[in-house]
Amino acid sequence: MTSPKNDHDSLLIKGGHLIDPAARTDAPMDLLLKSGRVAEIAPPNKIKGGADEKLDARGLVVAPGFIDLHVHLREPGQAYKETIATGTAAAAAGGFTSVCTMPNTVPVVDSVEWIEWLRQPERGALVNVFAIAAATRGSKGATLSDFRALQTAGAVAVTDDGKPILDDNIMREALALGGELNFPVVQHAEDTRMTEGCSMHAGARSFRLGLRGMTAAAEASVVERDVQLAMHIPNARLHVAHLSTADALKSVRRGKRAKARVTCEVTPHHFTLTDEDMRDYDSNYKMNPPLRSPSDREAILVAIADGTVDAIATDHAPHATHEKQMEFERAAFGITGLETALALAITRLHREKRVPLSRIVELFTAGPARCFDLRGRGSLVRGSVADVTIFDPKKKWTFEAVNSLSKSRNTPFDGWQLTGKVVATIVGGRVVYAG
Amino acid sequence: MNPARGSLLGIEHLEAAEIMKILKFARRMNPDKPRPLLRGKRVLLLFYEASTRTRSSFEIAAKSLGAHTVLIQAMGSSIEKGESLLDTGYTVRAVGADIIVIRHPNAGAPYVMAQHVDVPVINAGDGLHEHPSQALLDAYTILHNKKSFKGLQVAIVGDIFHSRVARSACHLLSKFGVRIILCGPPELAPGIAATLAPGVRVTRHIEDALRGTDVIMLLRVQTERLAGLKIDLAEYIARYQMNPARLKMAKKDAIVMHPGPIIRGLELTSEVADGAQARILEEVRNGVPTRMAILARAIGKMR
Numbered sequence: 188m189t190s191p192k193n194d195h196d197s198l199l200i201k202g203g204h205l206i207d208p209a210a211r212t213d214a215p216m217d218l219l220l221k222s223g224r225v226a227e228i229a230p231p232n233k234i235k236g237g238a239d240e241k242l243d244a245r246g247l248v249v250a251p252g253f254i255d256l257h258v259h260l261r262e263p264g265q266a267y268k269e270t271i272a273t274g275t276a277a278a279a280a281g282g283f284t285s286v287c288t289m290p291n292t293v294p295v296v297d298s299v300e301w302i303e304w305l306r307q308p309e310r311g312a313l314v315n316v317f318a319i320a321a322a323t324r325g326s327k328g329a330t331l332s333d334f335r336a337l338q339t340a341g342a343v344a345v346t347d348d349g350k351p352i353l354d355d356n357i358m359r360e361a362l363a364l365g366g367e368l369n370f371p372v373v374q375h376a377e378d379t380r381m382t383e384g385c386s387m388h389a390g391a392r393s394f395r396l397g398l399r400g401m402t403a404a405a406e407a408s409v410v411e412r413d414v415q416l417a418m419h420i421p422n423a424r425l426h427v428a429h430l431s432t433a434d435a436l437k438s439v440r441r442g443k444r445a446k447a448r449v450t451c452e453v454t455p456h457h458f459t460l461t462d463e464d465m466r467d468y469d470s471n472y473k474m475n476p477p478l479r480s481p482s483d484r485e486a487i488l489v490a491i492a493d494g495t496v497d498a499i500a501t502d503h504a505p506h507a508t509h510e511k512q513m514e515f516e517r518a519a520f521g522i523t524g525l526e527t528a529l530a531l532a533i534t535r536l537h538r539e540k541r542v543p544l545s546r547i548v549e550l551f552t553a554g555p556a557r558c559f560d561l562r563g564r565g566s567l568v569r570g571s572v573a574d575v576t577i578f579d580p581k582k583k584w585t586f587e588a589v590n591s592l593s594k595s596r597n598t599p600f601d602g603w604q605l606t607g608k609v610v611a612t613i614v615g616g617r618v619v620y621a622g
Numbered sequence: 623m624n625p626a627r628g629s630l631l632g633i634e635h636l637e638a639a640e641i642m643k644i645l646k647f648a649r650r651m652n653p654d655k656p657r658p659l660l661r662g663k664r665v666l667l668l669f670y671e672a673s674t675r676t677r678s679s680f681e682i683a684a685k686s687l688g689a690h691t692v693l694i695q696a697m698g699s700s701i702e703k704g705e706s707l708l709d710t711g712y713t714v715r716a717v718g719a720d721i722i723v724i725r726h727p728n729a730g731a732p733y734v735m736a737q738h739v740d741v742p743v744i745n746a747g748d749g750l751h752e753h754p755s756q757a758l759l760d761a762y763t764i765l766h767n768k769k770s771f772k773g774l775q776v777a778i779v780g781d782i783f784h785s786r787v788a789r790s791a792c793h794l795l796s797k798f799g800v801r802i803i804l805c806g807p808p809e810l811a812p813g814i815a816a817t818l819a820p821g822v823r824v825t826r827h828i829e830d831a832l833r834g835t836d837v838i839m840l841l842r843v844q845t846e847r848l849a850g851l852k853i854d855l856a857e858y859i860a861r862y863q864m865n866p867a868r869l870k871m872a873k874k875d876a877i878v879m880h881p882g883p884i885i886r887g888l889e890l891t892s893e894v895a896d897g898a899q900a901r902i903l904e905e906v907r908n909g910v911p912t913r914m915a916i917l918a919r920a921i922g923k924m925r
Contacts, residue, residue, distance in 0.1 A: 391817040395634075397729035397751030397786060467737065468730030512738075513707055514728035516749070 196239055197221040198616055202231065203244025203577065206545050207251055209553035209566035213545050218249060220573035220616040228569060242618075244577055247610055250548045251567045252284025252574025254555040255525065256373075256452050257348075257428055257500035260286070260316070263304065264293025269505040269594045272311035274525070277503070277593040279620035281525040282551075282609035284574035285315040285564060286503075290326065291349045297321035297332045299340040306341065313619045314612070315574070317343045317561065322361050322372060326350045331357070334364050343559040346373035348428060349475075351409060353378060359416055366422035371450070371559055373426045376409035376435060377401070377476065386516045388462040388477040396468070398516065401477055407434035414442035417449050426558055427451040429502045431476035433486035440495055450558040452500035455524060455531040458487050460599065470511045470518035471599040474504065491550070492542055498555035499547075501528050505595030523593050527586055527600045529578060533607030537580070544580060551576075573616035582608040625736035628721075628920035629743045632752040633793040641794060644915050645762050647924050651911035653686040659923040660689035666719040667693045668710065669746075670701065670726040675882055675906055676746050676755065680723050683913035692717075707731060711739040721920045724748075742920035747786055750847070756881050757790035759912040763905050764837055767877050771798035777831040777872070778804050779862055780841030780889050782811040787881040788841060792818045805831035806862060809853060810843070828862055832871035840864055840880045840889050855888065864890040869899065877901045 198220045205216035205228070217234050219227040227234050255278065261269040271288075278286045288305065290296035296305065302318045310316070320342035324330050326349075334345060345365065351374060352358045358374075365372045382401045387393050389400025410427055411434075417425040427439060430451045442449035456474065461481045465472035472478060490496045504521025511518050529551070536542040556565025563572045588601035612620035625631060633641070651657075665684040669677055677693070684691045694714065696702060701710055707726075714722060722743045724732050729749035736743040747753040761771075768774060776795055782788045782804050795802055796819035804811050804824045816824045825831050832838065843853060864878065878890070878900045886892050894900060918924045 391814050394783075394812070394814045395789070395818060397749050397789060399750075468733045509706065512734070514726070514734060515730045516728045 199238035203249035208549035251552040253551040258503040275313040282576040344371040362423035371424040381405040403432040410435040450497040468515040475520040530605035575613040648915035651914035658688035660687035679909035753786040784844040
């Protein structure tokens with residue numbers, strides 16, 4: 188990973204426009220990184236003294252390093268889909284300096300040993316990898332995993348992603364213990380008793396296509412229960428993963444208004460596409476939660492603008508071709524997303540919906556950092572970790588899946604013309620991606 | 623890639639003129655007077671799901687046109703050993719298939735096949751989605767009995783949700799301005815079904831569906847596809863079973879259709895199934911010339 192170029196200790200980023208929502212900065216600023224930390228921030232040409240290296244950021248946005256709260260790096264056990272090395276290379280290309288990896292691997296990451304394994308240098312991670320550990324042993328939903336030990340080992344949250352915790356008592360216990368430890372519980376909200384055999388959103392389109400549909404209620408009912416629990420358990424921290432329905436948003440709003448510690452993330456595909464976009468049973472449009480109705484997408488866009496949404500997360504879910512190129516109903520759920528997230532946000536949210544760039548940056552930085560308490564990240568103040576994302580908000584480009592750094596190609600955005608491109612990704616002061 | 627010319631994947635995207643062309647050509651087809659339009663061609667019948675009518679009538683249709691047919695069923699083939707849909711498709715193509723006829727329990731399977739294999743693919747029923755050859759033979763049957771679609775009202779009674787026959791029928795009849803009334807309990811005839819095509823509405827009341835109706839299409843309650851859905855069959859019979867008294871609510875010259883298999887004593891009584899207004903066996907007979915037309919069209923011989 189080290190190259191002579193990166194061995195230098197200091198890096199001066201000159202001429203860029205710094206957007207750091209947590210610090211309320213939205214102005215031209217130069218930035219000096221030194222020994223893996225932010226050493227100085229100052230208006231243009233005010234930083235005195237030299238640097239080992241300089242980066243010309245004229246015309247570019249300089250932002251805190253992006254954080255993705257929801258990725259599937261597929262290790263251990265499914266390296267044919269993705270590895271930590273390939274997944275984090277894709278993350279770097281997408282501007283992410285930190286990713287939080289889901290525990291639904293083979294085996295499930297439910298122990299300190301596996302958390303340590305994820306962090307070993309042999310994994311070849313190009314960006315920071317934070318582990319989200321299984322909330323229950325083996326994600327079987329029966330007994331809680333050892334939250335305390337997992338947290339001490341470095342896990343940033345717990346979840347049984349993909350296998351939602353339906354049992355009321357287990358969820359209550361998880362939120363209670365999480366509350367004691369200040370440890371977020373992440374829920375993939377889906378009442379799987381209502382979604383058996385379903386492969387897309389329940390609506391006119393699923394009826395027409397002859398596909399069994401997942402109702403919005405299957406998501407909203409679980410979110411409502413979880414928010415109710417979080418409102419009544421001291422210090423409980425609930426994070427709603429990949430929220431996709433208008434009804435679920437109502438519950439999250441109610442929780443936030445009641446000052447419960449409830450946060451939520453939305454994905455680029457849910458704010459970009461709807462169930463009407465799938466054509467010819469293309470399984471690159473199959474993911475869970477599914478693409479929802481246009482009115483659900485509208486509700487998400489409103490919630491992004493009004494502050495209800497805390498983070499944009501990709502739910503990057505790589506799968507091999509043979510797991511996707513098949514009968515829609517049998518194909519695996521999930522799409523890749525690391526390399527298109529920023530461009531979709533700029534194209535859809537900023538250019539079409541007039542969401543300010545600073546809000547978009549917040550959803551990739553300070554927002555997610557707050558959800559999981561990633562200290563020293565998500566903002567660029569003096570002393571914080573030198574994770575920086577530099578992007579060109581006006582650059583038009585075409586995403587070609589074949590050029591993706593991920594091992595997998597399962598994306599509905601192949602060939603899409605997008606605006607906004609990552610120019611450099613800097614992790615701990617070192618350039619890990621230069622576009 | 624795009625599906626090969628001559629593929630028949632569904633009715634939804636077929637134009638009314640093309641449908642009329644197929645139906646007119648079907649009228650010229652007669653299995654008792656074979657025509658060698660498909661001489662030397664190989665028709666692969668790929669059946670991932672049980673079938674009596676569709677399979678035998680495609681087979682007879684192909685043979686009446688001079689084609690060789692090979693039947694591959696999920697049971698007793700490599701499909702059972704875990705071969706993927708596309709690998710099976712590539713294999714039958716390599717064997718020399720000129721046309722693939724596919725019946726599959728998953729919606730859209732013929733689309734996936736047609737996008738990867740360079741011969742015409744004919745959908746012989748895919749999951750809950752479409753059953754285009756059935757819709758065409760039903761249209762053939764309706765036209766034989768009613769002369770024209772003009773001013774017709776068709777009631778489709780029963781398990782709409784699980785029925786690919788109903789979806790294809792709605793698409794087809796709607797293209798000709800037919801008024802379509804879907805009738806059944808909410809679990810089987812959901813309100814959303816009215817969004818399928820223009821001119822479709824949903825009712826819970828059998829009287830409402832039958833009043834002024836020219837054609838009654840009955841559907842079987844597909845107990846094998848209910849997937850946990852609980853249907854009270856006694857209640858269903860009480861409210862929706864077609865019996866002689868209910869049949870009188872429809873127009874005097876109304877005909878009764880059913881794609882089969884029929885379950886006597888459930889969606890209809892024997893008096894109705896065997897009565898003068900029933901056209902159930904006529905539908906089966908019409909399946910052969912209709913499918914001859916579909917196969918001829920597949921290789922560009924529908925002239």
